[in-house]
Amino acid sequence: MTDTDILEPQDWTFPIPIAYGPGRLSEIGQRCAAIGLSNPLIVTDKGSRDLPFIQPLQGFISEAGLGSGLFSDISPNPRDDEIGAGRRAFRSGGHDAIIAIGGGSAMDGGKAICLTARNDIDLWDFEWEKPPAEIGPDQAFPTLITIPTTSGTGAETESTAMVTHTGKGMKFCICHPQLQPSLALLDPELTVGLPANLTAWTGADAMVHAIEAYCVPGFHPLCDGLALEGLALVAKWLPVAVREPENMAARGGMLAGSCLAGIAFLKGLGHVHAISHMVGAEFNTQHGLTNAIILPVVLRFNLPGMEDKVKRMADAMGLQDASVDAFIAEIERMLDDINIPHALSGIGVPSDCAARIAEKALQDSAAGTNPRTASISEMRTLVETAIAKAR
Structure with a gap:
């Protein structure tokens, strides 16, 4: 694959319709009109509402003769009360679709609002481990279009969303099998303005997704590939x-790598995410950055005994030495190269939360697919190490 190949517009159909290529945001108005939309609600996060892609998006929709609204009261770690406000905005504005544009928080917020927009089902009835809520024929989910502006979350092709339960101070995964994006629009031009630190943090998130997904046990050649x-x-x-x-x-x-890694973790994730979800819920840390700091700690816990998988990951990265130690050393070198801090304490996470975070992390759905089971004492050690000195 050459650089020229990467810049060619592509339309992919797996696992949902995907429009990839520079400049393709300009197609959004025609694409909305083609599927019969008239008044989508644009959902983004507080940090993105004033960024230069919002106004062009609204302009392209208007040029197609369609209306639109904007809801941007979404935090970096979306909260259940914000989803309720988004549902009210959808209903009061007479909207018929949601366009989630931004990073992972915008994707999560948009999908969570979709889940509740046309019904009175409690948000937490959509929690991952509960049976799917019954959706009546007059409660069909609104059309969902996703437009990522960072290369990290990979959340644009599926319906799962991470939302903070404000009462419990924990993050939970919510979803429904009947909700799928009708289109993911991947325009690399939208990521060019991303600052270096956010490019690093979100990119490291994609790397964690790929590694954790591949390390999940079980036969799943689609996700592994x-x-x-x-x-x-x-x-x-x-x-x-x-x-x-x-x-x-x-x-x-x-952007393509992030998308692939995001599809791959339909197989599951691991302790990096289990810890990161709970740290983010309590301390509102940036998710990709939190993952990146924790990653080496969990790799040292997980990878001994997984030499065959480590070799395939090392081969994918073009490494000459495919040993466990060399693989972890290369990951740490990459994290140094993109200026990831060496400990969670460097981003404001206090040491006295370790026991509490460890207990919550073991309840996270991602902990259930980690390749090695951790006891409560082992999980606490992982958290303490990540806080004090992760690498």
Whole structure:
């Protein structure tokens, strides 16, 4: 694959319709009209509402003769009360679809609002481990279109969303099998303005998705193949995207790699995410950054005894030495190269929360698919190490 290949517009049909390529945001009005929409609600996060992609998005929709609204009261770690406010905005504005645009928080917020927009079902009845809520024929979910503006979350092709339960101070995964995006629009131009630190943090998130998904036990060649190709793309292009923010091939490679890794973790995730979800819920830390700091700690716990999988990941990254120690050392070198802090304490996480975070992390759905089971004392050690000195 050449740099030219990465810049060619592509239409993919797996696992949902995906429109990839620079400049493709300009198609959004015609695409909305083609599927019969008239008044979508644009959902983004507080940090993105004033960024330069919102106004063009609204302009392209208007040029197609359609109305639109904007809801942007979504935190970096979306909260249940914000989802309730979004549902009210959807209903009061007479909207018929949701366009989620932004990073992972915008994706999560948009999908969560979709789940509740046309019914009075409690948000937490959509929690991952509960039986799917019954959706009546007059309660069909609104059309959902996703437009990622970061290359990390990979949340654009499926319906799962992470939302903070304000009463419990924990994050939970919510979803429903009947909700699927009708279109994911991947335009690398939208990621060019992303600052170097956010490029690094979100890109590291994609790397964690690929590694954790591939390490989940079980036979799933579809997800495994996507995880390895996603890892290959991220390992090649993440350092370039951080150093050369205008490099469109790097931005395209990262956007595609993030998408693949996001599909791959339908197989599951692991203790990096289990810990990160609970740290984010309590301390409102940036998710990708939190994942990146924790990653080496969990790799040292998980990877001994997984030499065959480590070799395949090392091969995907083009490493000469495929040993466990060399693989972890290369991950740590990459994290150093993109200026990831060495401990959670460096981003404001106090040491006295370790026992509480460990207990909550073991209740996270991602802990259930980690390749090695952790006891409460082992999980506490992982959290304490990540807080004090992760690498």
